[in-house]
Amino acid sequence: MKGIVFTEFLELVDETFSPDLTEELILECELPSGGAYTAIGTYDHRELITLVVALSKRTEIPVPVLVKTFGKHLFKSLVRSFPVLVDAKQDLFDFLHSVENYIHVEVRKLYPEAQLPKISCEQSNADRLVLHYQSRCPFAHLAEGLIEESAVYFKTAVEIERRDDGSADTAASFAITKRV
Amino acid sequence: MDQNLLLHRYNREKRARQAAEELMEKKSYELFLAHNNLHKHADQFAAQSEQLESILENAGVAILIADGGGAVMRFNQHSLELFPQDILSKGLSIIDLFAEEHQPTATHLVTCGSSSGESLDLKGVNHAGSLFPMEVTVSKISLHEEHHTIWICRDLSQREKAEARRRELEKELSQAQKMEALGTLASGIAHEINTPIQFVQDNIRFLQESFEDIVGLLGKYRQAVSVLEATQKEALLSGFNAADKEADLDFLKEELPECHEQSLEGIQRIGKIVSAIKEFSHPGNGEDVDIDVNEAIKTTSIVSHNQWKYVADLTTDLAPDLHPIKGNPGDFNQVVLNLIVNAAHAIEEKKSPELGAIHISTSATSTGLLLEISDTGCGIAEDHLKRIYDPFFTTKEVGKGTGQGLAITYNIISKKLGGTIHVETEEGTGTTFRLSIPTHARQGILS
Numbered sequence: 001m002k003g004i005v006f007t008e009f010l011e012l013v014d015e016t017f018s019p020d021l022t023e024e025l026i027l028e029c030e031l032p033s034g035g036a037y038t039a040i041g042t043y044d045h046r047e048l049i050t051l052v053v054a055l056s057k058r059t060e061i062p063v064p065v066l067v068k069t070f071g072k073h074l075f076k077s078l079v080r081s082f083p084v085l086v087d088a089k090q091d092l093f094d095f096l097h098s099v100e101n102y103i104h105v106e107v108r109k110l111y112p113e114a115q116l117p118k119i120s121c122e123q124s125n126a127d128r129l130v131l132h133y134q135s136r137c138p139f140a141h142l143a144e145g146l147i148e149e150s151a152v153y154f155k156t157a158v159e160i161e162r163r164d165d166g167s168a169d170t171a172a173s174f175a176i177t178k179r180v
Numbered sequence: 181m182d183q184n185l186l187l188h189r190y191n192r193e194k195r196a197r198q199a200a201e202e203l204m205e206k207k208s209y210e211l212f213l214a215h216n217n218l219h220k221h222a223d224q225f226a227a228q229s230e231q232l233e234s235i236l237e238n239a240g241v242a243i244l245i246a247d248g249g250g251a252v253m254r255f256n257q258h259s260l261e262l263f264p265q266d267i268l269s270k271g272l273s274i275i276d277l278f279a280e281e282h283q284p285t286a287t288h289l290v291t292c293g294s295s296s297g298e299s300l301d302l303k304g305v306n307h308a309g310s311l312f313p314m315e316v317t318v319s320k321i322s323l324h325e326e327h328h329t330i331w332i333c334r335d336l337s338q339r340e341k342a343e344a345r346r347r348e349l350e351k352e353l354s355q356a357q358k359m360e361a362l363g364t365l366a367s368g369i370a371h372e373i374n375t376p377i378q379f380v381q382d383n384i385r386f387l388q389e390s391f392e393d394i395v396g397l398l399g400k401y402r403q404a405v406s407v408l409e410a411t412q413k414e415a416l417l418s419g420f421n422a423a424d425k426e427a428d429l430d431f432l433k434e435e436l437p438e439c440h441e442q443s444l445e446g447i448q449r450i451g452k453i454v455s456a457i458k459e460f461s462h463p464g465n466g467e468d469v470d471i472d473v474n475e476a477i478k479t480t481s482i483v484s485h486n487q488w489k490y491v492a493d494l495t496t497d498l499a500p501d502l503h504p505i506k507g508n509p510g511d512f513n514q515v516v517l518n519l520i521v522n523a524a525h526a527i528e529e530k531k532s533p534e535l536g537a538i539h540i541s542t543s544a545t546s547t548g549l550l551l552e553i554s555d556t557g558c559g560i561a562e563d564h565l566k567r568i569y570d571p572f573f574t575t576k577e578v579g580k581g582t583g584q585g586l587a588i589t590y591n592i593i594s595k596k597l598g599g600t601i602h603v604e605t606e607e608g609t610g611t612t613f614r615l616s617i618p619t620h621a622r623q624g625i626l627s
Contacts, residue, residue: 019181026188026192034192036194036195038196039200040204
């Protein structure tokens with residue numbers, strides 16, 4: 001998993017809770033990387049899971065809520081860091097289509113070793129799109145947070161209906177309907 | 181923040197920075213390599229582009245690119261040598277480069293291109309406004325997702341001139357072959373003419389002497405009439421009798437009509453040979469005409485008489501109801517001559533004490549006619565059979581054959597007259613050549 005996800009997660013803990021908690025979590029989790037993350041590095045996704053679970057224990061906030069919240073935070077960070085990949089004039093659905101067809105293509109050019117989730121979109125009409133998420137990492141809630149925040153970014157009111165396609169949070173479908 | 185935690189963060193951030201620096205270093209190096217690679221590819225691409233440009237510009241054909249509406253977008257140097265410059269440089273319609281009669285075809289090609297790379301023979305307009313023949317291939321391509329066409333136009337003027345020259349040379353060669361054949365036959369023909377000339381000459385000398393005798397006898401008769409009343413009757417009678425004896429009127433009465441007849445026959449024979457030679461050697465005007473096959477066989481038999489008369493009897497069985505074939509009479513005569521001479525040589529080679537036989541027959545078939553030439557010669561060995569139509573293949577002794585006869589025969593029958601040739605042979609027994617040739621009417625259908 002790309003290092004930016006880890007650095008953004010630690011930044012979220014810093015901002016939302018406290019830098020002390022961030023360091024305590026890292027010490028407590030005894031991570032193989034020692035938590036010395038850099039945005040351009042690549043790390044084992046299980047370290048993130050360990051951190052989230054530890055944070056959940058400390059804060060008594062359920063893991064799914066934390067991951068989804070992190071998804072929202074991550075979207076804003078990504079847009080800030082890579083504005084060239086997000087065309088603000090786009091429609092929400094155009095953007096979601098471009099995740100697999102454009103953004104992931106560009107990410108692979110920069111980081112050929114990146115293991116990205118597989119995203120596919122089915123759009124039956126102008127107001128409804130079903131996004132299928134599939135990954136080796138259990139981050140369907142992260143995807144949900146990213147989708148929700150992208151709707152905010154594109155100023156589109158939507159209803160998202162989630163259906164899990166597996167039990168381990170590795171596959172899910174999101175039926176997104178624009179609200180009139 | 182707790183001091184220990186702060187120290188922990190400091191160390192962690194420091195390690196992260198170091199890791200980031202190492203990664204940056206690695207990425208920079210990768211970028212450097214990628215940049216070098218890109219440079220190399222760009223150079224290769226530029227070289228390839230230059231090469232393609234050079235090929236395009238120096239191609240011996242006009243290459244043009246037109247857009248979907250037919251406007252000329254790009255053209256090579258050779259195009260400027262063929263077509264009007266203003267049409268090309270102003271990007272006008274490519275259709276204007278074609279003769280009016282071919283503009284509808286060009287319009288179709290702008291839309292569809294030529295089917296599966298097929299070449300079309302069309303007329304173009306050159307910079308002087310004259311028409312010229314060209315071969316055109318049009319390919320449909322997509323440039324920037326728009327329909328375009330690539331036109332490759334080859335000027336055929338030079339090729340057509342070369343083709344005309346080739347036809348002229350072929351005609352000259354055919355005539356030279358005929359002359360060569362005549363040259364080979366010349367001594368025989370001279371002998372053929374010499375024999376009747378000899379006896380016609382003897383007969384004329386005989387007529388001359390006989391005439392002198394008759395004139396002498398007539399003088400005596402006149403003298404007798406004038407002096408019938410004179411006294412020297414005895415002397416006169418004696419002179420009269422002597423002249424009568426000298427003239428031998430009874431003998432002359434018997435011999436002179438036969439002498440006249442023989443001389444006339446001799447002269448007719450010479451006339452026949454001379455007209456056969458004339459017929460045989462006539463160059464023609466290069467165009468195909470109707471050929472009377474039977475007449476050609478008769479003519480060639482006469483011309484070649486001296487080639488076969490010492491070794492064989494030549495008989496014919498010619499069907500009277502044959503349609504003419506269309507072709508060059510000289511070519512056909514050459515075929516018959518080659519086959520007769522080969523037959524005579526085969527009979528000679530057999531070294532039989534008896535006279536051999538050459539038989540020529542013609543008959544009508546459903547598609548044309550069948551010409552058969554058989555001989556009782558030595559036949560053709562099986563291992564030679566598949567090579568007999570190869571140029572320069574001969575089994576004859578040096579000076580007797582050049583190995584061209586059957587090669588020329590095959591070429592004329594199969595390529596020029598649209599016929600087929602089959603051979604049937606048995607070593608020591610003889611050979612039959614069967615020529616199947618479509619007649620005029622049939623050739624018309626075929627063409």
